[in-house]
Amino acid sequence: MNFDFKQDHFSLFGLPRRFALDAGQLDSAWRTVAAQVHPDRYASAGDAEKRAALMMATHANEAYRTLKSPLARARYLLQLAGVDTQEDTNTSMPADFLMAQMEWREAIGEAKDEHDVAALEKLARDLQRDAAALQQHLGVALDDAGDLDGAAVLVRKLRFLEKLEQEIGDAIESLLF
Amino acid sequence: MALLQIAEPGLSAAPHQHRLAVGIDLGTTNSLVATVRSGAAGVLPDECGRSLLPSVVRYLDDGDVAVGFAAQAEQSRDPHNTIVSVKRFMGRGLADISEAAAQPYRFVDAPGMVQLITRAGPKSPVEISADILRALKQRAEASLGGELVGAVITVPAYFDDAQRQATKDAARLAGLNVLRLLNEPTAAAIAYGLDNSSEGVYVVYDLGGGTFDVSILKLTQGVFEVLSTSGDSALGGDDFDHRVYCWALAQAGLSGLNAHDSRLLLTCAREAKEALTEHASTHLTALLSDGQAIDLTLDQDTFRDITKTLVDKTLLPVRKALRDARIGVDDVKGVVMVGGATRMPHIQKAVGDLFGQTPLTNLDPDKVVALGAAMQANVLAGNKQDDDWLLLDVIPLSLGLETMGGLTEKIIPRNSTLPIARAQEFTTFKDGQTAMSIHVLQGERELVSDCRSLAQFVLRGIPPMVAGAARIRITFQVDADGLLAVSARELTSGVEAHIEVKPSYGLSDEEITRMLTDSLAHVQDDIEARKLREAIVDAESLADATRAAIAADGDLLSADELAAIEAGLGAVADAIAGNRTVAINEAAHQLNRLTETFAARRMDRNVQRALKGHNIAEL
Numbered sequence: 001m002n003f004d005f006k007q008d009h010f011s012l013f014g015l016p017r018r019f020a021l022d023a024g025q026l027d028s029a030w031r032t033v034a035a036q037v038h039p040d041r042y043a044s045a046g047d048a049e050k051r052a053a054l055m056m057a058t059h060a061n062e063a064y065r066t067l068k069s070p071l072a073r074a075r076y077l078l079q080l081a082g083v084d085t086q087e088d089t090n091t092s093m094p095a096d097f098l099m100a101q102m103e104w105r106e107a108i109g110e111a112k113d114e115h116d117v118a119a120l121e122k123l124a125r126d127l128q129r130d131a132a133a134l135q136q137h138l139g140v141a142l143d144d145a146g147d148l149d150g151a152a153v154l155v156r157k158l159r160f161l162e163k164l165e166q167e168i169g170d171a172i173e174s175l176l177f
Numbered sequence: 178m179a180l181l182q183i184a185e186p187g188l189s190a191a192p193h194q195h196r197l198a199v200g201i202d203l204g205t206t207n208s209l210v211a212t213v214r215s216g217a218a219g220v221l222p223d224e225c226g227r228s229l230l231p232s233v234v235r236y237l238d239d240g241d242v243a244v245g246f247a248a249q250a251e252q253s254r255d256p257h258n259t260i261v262s263v264k265r266f267m268g269r270g271l272a273d274i275s276e277a278a279a280q281p282y283r284f285v286d287a288p289g290m291v292q293l294i295t296r297a298g299p300k301s302p303v304e305i306s307a308d309i310l311r312a313l314k315q316r317a318e319a320s321l322g323g324e325l326v327g328a329v330i331t332v333p334a335y336f337d338d339a340q341r342q343a344t345k346d347a348a349r350l351a352g353l354n355v356l357r358l359l360n361e362p363t364a365a366a367i368a369y370g371l372d373n374s375s376e377g378v379y380v381v382y383d384l385g386g387g388t389f390d391v392s393i394l395k396l397t398q399g400v401f402e403v404l405s406t407s408g409d410s411a412l413g414g415d416d417f418d419h420r421v422y423c424w425a426l427a428q429a430g431l432s433g434l435n436a437h438d439s440r441l442l443l444t445c446a447r448e449a450k451e452a453l454t455e456h457a458s459t460h461l462t463a464l465l466s467d468g469q470a471i472d473l474t475l476d477q478d479t480f481r482d483i484t485k486t487l488v489d490k491t492l493l494p495v496r497k498a499l500r501d502a503r504i505g506v507d508d509v510k511g512v513v514m515v516g517g518a519t520r521m522p523h524i525q526k527a528v529g530d531l532f533g534q535t536p537l538t539n540l541d542p543d544k545v546v547a548l549g550a551a552m553q554a555n556v557l558a559g560n561k562q563d564d565d566w567l568l569l570d571v572i573p574l575s576l577g578l579e580t581m582g583g584l585t586e587k588i589i590p591r592n593s594t595l596p597i598a599r600a601q602e603f604t605t606f607k608d609g610q611t612a613m614s615i616h617v618l619q620g621e622r623e624l625v626s627d628c629r630s631l632a633q634f635v636l637r638g639i640p641p642m643v644a645g646a647a648r649i650r651i652t653f654q655v656d657a658d659g660l661l662a663v664s665a666r667e668l669t670s671g672v673e674a675h676i677e678v679k680p681s682y683g684l685s686d687e688e689i690t691r692m693l694t695d696s697l698a699h700v701q702d703d704i705e706a707r708k709l710r711e712a713i714v715d716a717e718s719l720a721d722a723t724r725a726a727i728a729a730d731g732d733l734l735s736a737d738e739l740a741a742i743e744a745g746l747g748a749v750a751d752a753i754a755g756n757r758t759v760a761i762n763e764a765a766h767q768l769n770r771l772t773e774t775f776a777a778r779r780m781d782r783n784v785q786r787a788l789k790g791h792n793i794a795e796l
């Protein structure tokens with residue numbers, strides 16, 4: 001079956017197509033859509049409806065995941081606008097950003113070597129603050145300035161931070177569990 | 178089978194007949210079956226009024242099978258042929274089975290899953306579990322007075338794909354139509370949540386006989402959203418028994434008991450453990466086969482000491498689940514205790530201390546899972562049109578693929594909401610490479626050898642190209658039962674390989690069919706008649722539902738489409754008149770195919786309608 005949602009993720013959830021987003025509204029729209037298409041609603045239906053429900057519920061979950069994460073949401077908005085974020089190909093970054101990256105890496109390595117979970121948790125909080133600042137800029141670039149190239153750079157930066165966050169999370173987990 | 182699930186005012190399908198559906202808690206130690214009657218969920222007892230069915234199966238001399246109390250009574254007299262805690266072996270190879278769980282059985286390492294040697298021959302854990310499920314099915318049909326349309330079977334939330342698949346196979350083998358595999362803590366949350374109509378974040382701590390689960394759920398307006406789940410599928414009350422057993426061996430200066438004695442002492446250990454829940458100390462007495470008498474006293478303090486590491490072992494997954502859900506203990510509104518082993522006072526204390534609140538124990542920890550499963554079965558069978566709730570569950574363990582150097586690449590991260598699909602592209606490693614071996618894994622560790630191998634298959638026919646030029650896309654789809662299907666496609670040529678992930682562990686469809694026919698060979702005629710009856714009922718309700726769908730949303734169809742569906746309806750009616758199972762199923766299948774696009778359009782329309790209502794409500 002070749003079903004696909006004609007509308008984009010934003011219209012699927014009845015939300016305006018922009019970076020700034022009311023998280024509570026997204027959550028409740030997702031629940032409303034899920035309540036319609038979840039396979040549990042079709043447990044005793046025919047095979048055709050079961051398959052359609054599986055596909056549509058999968059799609060709704062994917063759309064929700066994409067919009068919920070600021071990085072994925074920004075990437076998606078750029079993709080809708082036909083802009084490639086070049087996250088795997090374009091690694092040129094301003095020198096000060098790269099310096100900061102190296103410092104982060106060192107700090108994480110040190111805290112890890114010292115088995116210092118508290119220090120790792122502090123790093124995670126600091127990182128979240130930096131990420132929040134980037135997200136703020138993304139909002140301006142995407143929603144107000146219409147600066148798509150600038151937004152693509154911000155997406156690449158945010159991607160770096162997300163990787164660092166993942167690294168910290170893995171380190172904390174390996175120490176705790 | 179009702180096609181029209183979304184009832185609209187004035188257009189609901191034919192007056193609705195109550196469909197018999199049950200929830201089954203297939204436990205390591207005890208199993209239960211429950212159902213909803215006149216709006217209330219209740220456990221169905223046996224003819225002696227007992228709710229629990231001990232999960233014990235004994236293969237008798239005369240070829241009969243005893244299940245439950247009768248089997249349990251003989252377990253130390255006939256240890257090799259009396260299987261307890263078979264759930265611990267579901268979807269497991271010999272290497273996975275701990276020494277504690279292994280005694281006193283004789284295993285063979287069959288492809289896929291271990292088998293146990295009994296006097297009835299080698300038995301797969303799937304077959305043994307099916308014997309338990311069959312007993313529960315008979316109990317339910319006897320007490321409800323009719324055939325079941327389906328069952329919800331519960332599984333530990335932390336069960337991996339192999340264990341889930343094995344459980345589903347067992348249910349099919351027992352002749353049950355599986356409406357859904359439901360995670361045990363989620364089932365418990367339904368039973369609790371609906372009783373208390375709660376909102377907020379709840380933790381379910383489920384320590385049963387052989388498995389430990391923890392789930393963190395957010396309850397909002399009838400939606401049960403699982404935020405994270407964790408656990409240990411080989412940790413439970415059995416391990417506490419084993420600690421007491423080892424303690425007793427050491428105290429009595431014994432080693433290397435025979436099968437009879439070790440089963441006897443394990444049973445004593447369990448009784449002692451349970452007694453210590455109510456009493457400060459207890460006696461362990463047993464008469465071994467060589468005439469030696471054991472008489473020991475165990476007090477609560479000693480018991481707490483020898484089992485402390487087990488209690489601590491449960492708190493680790495709890496912390497992990499909190500971390501994954503990104504919440505702190507202060508955000509937790511209530512902690513629900515499930516499973517017989519949570520009766521132990523030191524467990525309740527440890528959990529209470531961690532969360533800074535007294536855990537909830539107001540529902541019977543033995544029954545709550547079965548009751549929740551029954552409530553969900555009632556909904557899934559279509560008995561409840563309005564006032565439904567929705568379960569959004571997650572996958573407990575990450576799924577990935579083997580890449581170069583024995584490493585795993587994660588494709589679906591743990592705790593993703595189901596259903597989910599993810600695709601990933603890979604490329605060839607050598608010039609002219611025409612085949613690629615694909616190894617599907619589940620688990621959190623980086624090394625392939627530390628993860629569970631779910632399936633291995635080879636994608637052939639890749640057109641020869643230079644290394645790195647081919648593009649192979651592998652898609653993982655996990656359904657609402659948490660079961661995985663994998664497909665692979667070479668994008669430049671379109672070579673496609675589709676597999677259901679189960680070859681490494683689990684039974685093939687042929688094996689299931691063979692087992693089914695073996696076990697039912699003597700009632701072959703009955704089966705044929707029953708198949709025909711089922712085919713007619715299914716086809717008729719499909720036709721009814723299709724007509725109702727046309728009445729409601731016929732405007733979504735073009736004239737041609739409508740004509741095709743009407744022809745399909747005609748074919749179904751003709752086939753039913755012809756009274757031949759194969760033809761009826763074929764016509765129904767055809768009608769199903771014809772209505773696929775229609776089904777999707779209707780669903781889409783319903784989403785739009787629901788959202789509209791939703792947005793207006795919000796303004």
Ligand SMILES: Nc1ncnc2c1ncn2[C@@H]1O[C@H](COP(=O)(O)OP(=O)(O)OP(=O)(O)O)[C@@H](O)[C@H]1O
Nearest residue numbers: 204205206207385386387388414451454516517518
């Ligand atoms: N009063 C009690 N004190 C301590 N332990 C108890 C008590 N009553 C039952 N148990 C233990 O609870 C366990 C069985 O619990 P339960 O019936 O919930 O497990 P299960 O559902 O069969 O297993 P699982 O959920 O792991 O598959 C056994 O280990 C049993 O000894």
Ligand SMILES: [Mg+2]
Nearest residue numbers: 204385516546
């Ligand atoms: Mg249980």
